[in-house]
Amino acid sequence: MKISTKTQYGLKAIIYLAGNSKKGCFCSIKQIAESEGISPDYLEKIISKLEKAGILKAQKGAKGGYSLAMPAKKIKLGELVNVLEGENYFVQCLGGDKKSCSKCKGCLAQNFWQKFQEKLDNFLNSVSLEDLIKNKF
Amino acid sequence: MKISTKTQYGLKAIIYLAGNSKKGCFCSIKQIAESEGISPDYLEKIISKLEKAGILKAQKGAKGGYSLAMPAKKIKLGELVNVLEGENYFVQCLGGDKKSCSKCKGCLAQNFWQKFQEKLDNFLNSVSLEDLIKNKF
């Protein structure tokens, strides 16, 4: 139960983009990776996911790179976490994915984790990238 | 970023104990493991941690086993998670454990994860084992 570096890197990347890709300007992977001290090859995979999810916008070819796909105000951190950690990132029934665990349906423990996940989601979806940058959370 | 099975097993175990070890009676690892479908050897390690942390009480020898070390009302779920996932279970600076990351001090991302952790802790520490059993959370 830790924040994966994937998600931490992803957050650092969008913070960087929020600050550096103004006015239709794009930042390259290399640039972000160097600034944040991340392996460029790995960062590419992370950023690629964010682009497919519609959070970032890509510009191919020379002078290309990435920028936010929308104003920082509209990017909720919950989205970022969902994309990088997976939809049901926190709670997962012990019975496995395919076979729904009959024992767990309505069991006390599972109910609790479910509630826990909700609390998490609520918080993450209440904070936008802009809020984060302005330290308003 | 998932609840580890370790923690899930731990929770199931203390729920079981809350229901089955009344009146100075102890439940053996074997008993709990069978009831919850957990590997006894693995469960032992988990429960042992909880005992060392003072959440459970052990009775050695024949007819021995475990019981809650205090009333369910006094056991906060935050404790359980802290013990099984580790103190700083959520936020961990990218710079590594030993060398404190100077880059990260006061960085936006880190501040945010810190706040996130606080929210988590607040919730987990607001729910007791008793609350959980009575579905009051």
Added chain:
DNA sequence: ACAAAGCCGACAAATCTTGTCGGCTTTATC
């Protein structure tokens, strides 16, 4: 044409979680 940069899939290394095992100690009971 060229070079910069994104795109993509395969693979490799490292780490962490999960689980197993064997042997020891403690204690209730006969």
Added chain:
DNA sequence: GATAAAGCCGACAAGATTTGTCGGCTTTGT
């Protein structure tokens, strides 16, 4: 006191996941 049930403990192994690397392809501005 012998026995068996049960906790205690450390080492190790298997499996899963995360993290990272690489090579080659495509796209596009100059």
